Amino acid sequence: MKVEGDYTCDICGESFETNVEIAGHMRSHQVSIPTETIIDELQRLAEEKGRVPKQSEIEEDTEFTKGAVRSTFGSWDEGLEAAGLEPRTNGYSDAEIIEELQRVASQIGHSPSRNEWRELGRVSANAVQTHFGSWNEGLREANLETTTQRTATKEDVIEEIQNLAAELGRPPKAQEMEQHGAWSVKVAQRCFGRWNRALRRAGFEPHKQWSVSEEQLHREIERLVDELGHVPSTIEMRDSGRYSVGSYARRYGTWQDAIEAAGFEYPGRPSGPEHPLWKGGYGDISYGPNWYxxxxxxxxxxxxxCQMPGCPIGRETHQERWDRDLNVHHITPLGVFIDADGVLDYERANRLENLVTLCQRHHTMWEEFAPLQPDIR
Structure with a gap:
């Protein structure tokens, strides 16, 4: 039955006047993004995160939106299940988890450690943390003594990765480390900066899987160039492209490198009167005597x-990857603090709450997205 109304596609934002029109349009999305591609990307993201991904992480780290998952599988949870992942909602109440903590403690005669819980508990350790905020908070709620665990060294993490590899007959994935290892993926990331680097230090090559080929990424840039009449910005790729900006950033590092890899000349970020926050320009003005x-x-x-949520890049990793120190970014651009005479109010511009540490990749993205930057303070 055709029903008139205001229907908007949550994948590309296009509007339609009837439910029949948008239904046909949504089917075209399913054709353009194969089911296998979405499943592969969900599994890859779960492997990188060491847990089931959140909906908010999809648009940042995959080639499509959460709407594509819902339109293809019917719901977010059904998409996760199709990828062999358990939905994040665990179905347990606080009381049931407390009862299970007390049961295991009674069985072994003391408060269980996370490792003991993995062997004996009927609920995942992550469920305990999700419900109560941390493992020890869960123990407190169950009226049990909290446990202490020594800080893992790099050698501990390497040894555990090698032990898991010996058991599995291959290098462990992040999910397997999270589920079966003595140390979590976060511990490995804290020691080495990122999971893949921990794998390399343990003597293994990281699992790397690209579900979208470079040729497909290049063709999409070419399509937008033909459609727009100019090299697309990241905002235009986000609004009109088939793949997310994150997919290009993961493959090439920066948007400029992606554009050049596709055979086009990078036009640079908007500047001067073209920039949305243009206020006369900086000229040769310095950041002020208090900048350093x-x-x-x-x-x-x-x-x-780097303070971008989910980014594991620290100073050492940044220097290795980009041969330079981390960036410190002005959340409100300097141009806002320059008066009509061209004088910079550097004390206000450089106040600590207006500064944030970013890696090269996310600094580039923030500069391009201004003023649509996420506020992570």
Whole structure:
């Protein structure tokens, strides 16, 4: 039955006047993004994160949106199940988890460690953490003594990866480390910066899988060039492209490198009057006499790590990858603090709450997206 109304595609944003029209349109999305591709990407993201991915992470780290998952499989949870992943909702109440904690403690005669829980518990350790905030908070709620665990060294993590590899007959995936290892993926990331680097230090090559080929990524840029009449910006790729900006960033590192790999000349980020926050330009003005002190304070406050949610890049990794130190970014651009006479109010511009530490990749993305930057403070 055809019903008139205002129907908007949550994948590409196109609007339709009837439910029949949007239904046909949604089928075209299913054709353009194969089911196998979505499943592969969900599995890859789960492997990278060491857990079932959140809906909010899909648009940042995969080639499509959460709407594509829902339209293809009917719902987000059904998409996860099709990829062999358990939905994040675990179905247990706080009382049931507390009862299970107490049962295991009674069985072994003391508060269970996470490793003991993996062997004896009927609920995942992650479910305990999700419900109560941390493992020890779950123990407190169950009126059990909290447990302590020594800090893992790099050697501990390497040994555990090698032990799991011996059991599996191949290098472990992040999910397998999370589920069966003595140390979590987060511990490995804290020691080495990222999971793949931990694998390399243990003597293994990382699992790398690209579900979208370079040729497909290049063709999409070419299509937008033909359609727009110019090299697309990241915003135009996000709004009109078939693949996410994150898919290009993961493959090439920066949008400029992606554009050049597709055979086009990178036009540069908007500047001068073309920039949405243009206020007369910076000229040759410096960041002010307090810049280096404030930059150092921002780096120290942020723990010398990129503050983009989910980014594991620290100072050492950044220097290895880009041969330079981490970036300290002005959340509100300098141009906002320049008066009509061209004088920069550097004290306001460089105040600590206006600075954030970013890696090269995310600094480039933030500069391009301004003023649509996520506020992570």
């Amino acid at each position: 002190r404030q930059r150092k304070r921002a780096l120290e406050r942020d723990g010398f790590e």
